[in-house]
Amino acid sequence: MTDLTTTYLGLKLKNPLVASAAQPFSTRVEKVQQLEQAGIAAVVMYSLFEEQIIHESLELDHYLTYGSESSAEVNAYFPQTGNFTLAPAAYIDTISKVKKAVQIPVIGSLNGVSTGGLIKYARKIEDAGADGLELNLYYLPTDPNLTALEIEDNYVALVHDVCKSIKIPVAVKISPFFTAIPNIAKRLAEAGAKGLVIFNRFFQPDFDLEELEVVPNLELSDSRDLRLPLRWTAILYGRIQADLALTSGVHTTQDVLKATMAGAAVSMVTSVLLKQGFGWVRSTLGELEQWMIEHDYESINQMKGSLSQKSVKDPAAFERANYMKALTSFKSLP
Numbered sequence: 001m002t003d004l005t006t007t008y009l010g011l012k013l014k015n016p017l018v019a020s021a022a023q024p025f026s027t028r029v030e031k032v033q034q035l036e037q038a039g040i041a042a043v044v045m046y047s048l049f050e051e052q053i054i055h056e057s058l059e060l061d062h063y064l065t066y067g068s069e070s071s072a073e074v075n076a077y078f079p080q081t082g083n084f085t086l087a088p089a090a091y092i093d094t095i096s097k098v099k100k101a102v103q104i105p106v107i108g109s110l111n112g113v114s115t116g117g118l119i120k121y122a123r124k125i126e127d128a129g130a131d132g133l134e135l136n137l138y139y140l141p142t143d144p145n146l147t148a149l150e151i152e153d154n155y156v157a158l159v160h161d162v163c164k165s166i167k168i169p170v171a172v173k174i175s176p177f178f179t180a181i182p183n184i185a186k187r188l189a190e191a192g193a194k195g196l197v198i199f200n201r202f203f204q205p206d207f208d209l210e211e212l213e214v215v216p217n218l219e220l221s222d223s224r225d226l227r228l229p230l231r232w233t234a235i236l237y238g239r240i241q242a243d244l245a246l247t248s249g250v251h252t253t254q255d256v257l258k259a260t261m262a263g264a265a266v267s268m269v270t271s272v273l274l275k276q277g278f279g280w281v282r283s284t285l286g287e288l289e290q291w292m293i294e295h296d297y298e299s300i301n302q303m304k305g306s307l308s309q310k311s312v313k314d315p316a317a318f319e320r321a322n323y324m325k326a327l328t329s330f331k332s333l334p
Contacts, residue, residue: 002289002293002298002299003298003299003300003301004016004285004288004289004300005299005300005301006041006265006266006300006301006304007243008042008245008265008266009107009131009132009170009171009194009195009243010169010194011042011105011131011132011169013041013042013104013105013266014039014041014104015039015041015285015288015300016041016256016259016260016264016266016300017039017040017041017256017266017267017269017281017284017285018040018041018044018245018266018267018268018269019035019040019042019043019268019269019270019273020044020197020247020268020270021044021045021046021109021134021136022046022270022273022274023046024274025046025270025273026044026045026046026094026098027046029094029098029101032098032101032102033101033102034278035273035278035281036103036104037278038278038279038280038281038282039281039282039285040104040278040281041104041105041266042104042105042106042107042131042266043098043102043104043105043106043107044107044108044109044134044268045091045094045095045098045106045107045108045130046109047109047110047111047136048088048108048109048110048111048121048125049111049112050110050111050112050113050114050117050118051112052087052088052091053088053117053118053120053121088121092121092124092125092127092128095108095125095128095129095130096128096129099128099129099130099131100129105131105132106129106130106131107130107131107132107133107134107171108122108125108126108128108130108133108134109133109134109136110122110125110133110134110135110162111136111138112136112138113137113138113139113154113155113158114158115157115158115161115162118135118158118162119161119162119165122162122165122170123165123166125166125168126167126168130168131168132168132170132171132194133162133166133168133169133171134170134171134172134173134197135159135162135172135193136173136200137155137158137172137173137174137175137200138200138202139151139154148178148179152184152187155172155184155188156184156187156188156191157191159188159191159192159193160191160192162192163191163193164192169194170192170193170194170195171193171194171195171196171197171243171245172188172193172195172196172197173196173197173199173200173247174188174196174197174198174199174200175199175200175202176198176228176229176232181232181235181236182235182236182239182240185236185240185242186239186240188242189240189241189242190241193242194242194243195243195244195245195265196236196240196242196243196244196245197245197247197268198229198233198236198244198245198246198247198264199228199232199247199248201221201225201247201248203216203217203219204217205217220271220274220275221248221249221251221270221271222249222251222271223249223250223251223255224249225248225249226246226249226250226251226255226259228248228249229246229247229248229249229259230246230249230258230259230262231319233246233262233264233308234262234263234307234308234309235308235309235315235319236263237263237264237305237308237309237310238263238305238308238310239310244263244264244265245264245265245266245267245268246259246262246264246266246267246268247267247269247270250267250268250269250272251269251271251272251275252284253284253287253288253291255267256288257288257291257303258307260300260303260304261303261304261305261306261307261308262305262307262308263304263305263308263310264304265304
């Protein structure tokens with residue numbers, strides 16, 4: 001019998017499909033129950049943003065004003081607490097209700113960059129019964145005097161402080177915008193992170209040329225977005241002492257297979273569920289099992305990391321060679 005189970009953050013999951021942090025899925029208990037019935041292995045709750053708990057953590061003022069000279073215009077871009085869907089207290093209550101209503105693991109999510117308020121709510125999330133915590137590290141540096149090392153040191157310190165303050169496992173969701181991804185991944189794992197989520201997908205703003213305004217622009221992912229996290233999952237697997245979760249671009253059974261073979265313990269999905277509904281989970285699990293049977297794979301663990309670069313002596317040279325091969329394989333136009 002084909003074994004679809006996997007382990008992520010020390011949690012044994014029935015398969016590698018996990019619903020990533022998204023408000024449409026986890027603000028309502030019945031939606032999480034529907035995901036569980038469809039076969040999802042775990043759910044990451046929508047994020048509680050640091051701005052929502054700013055009244056309890058004055059440390060955030062440093063990050064919001066650093067380089068902005070305390071400009072009222074700059075600070076006006078940040079949403080007021082009342083504009084969020086649910087307040088912090090309601091967020092904790094939702095986790096508690098969801099946890100009591102389902103059997104699958106429930107992972108809380110905190111989005112921010114300063115220690116004070118995040119530690120307090122990390123403890124509250126743990127007390128609410130969450131099986132794990134995902135730290136979504138998002139900070140866009142705009143001050144030319146702020147160095148990459150300072151930003152990375154802040155991230156590592158935050159992860160260390162949060163991990164030290166709670167007992168449930170912590171995963172860190174990072175962006176691809178680091179000069180040395182393996183090094184920051186290694187530092188985060190050494191700071192206590194049990195998992196790395198690769199990668200945070202940013203929503204780039206656009207310009208409204210009629211109103212002359214900067215406007216938010218939300219575009220759902222597709223399978224083309226898989227390439228970047230797939231590459232880095234394959235590079236990091238076996239070199240970092242943390243479980244890897246691949247997110248962004250998982251839309252087909254083939255995408256799940258690729259993520260697993262690259263070394264991902266789980267594939268996290270949002271966009272495909274918004275596009276195709278929860279039935280996608282059930283059909284994908286069926287196709288996944290059938291593919292494994294046809295290709296003589298007995299388990300997910302047997303498959304995991306089989307196409308990673310763990311056995312490559314010099315991954316940098318390997319990547320360079322593939323880069324050159326790709327360029328020289330281009331055929332000129334007729």
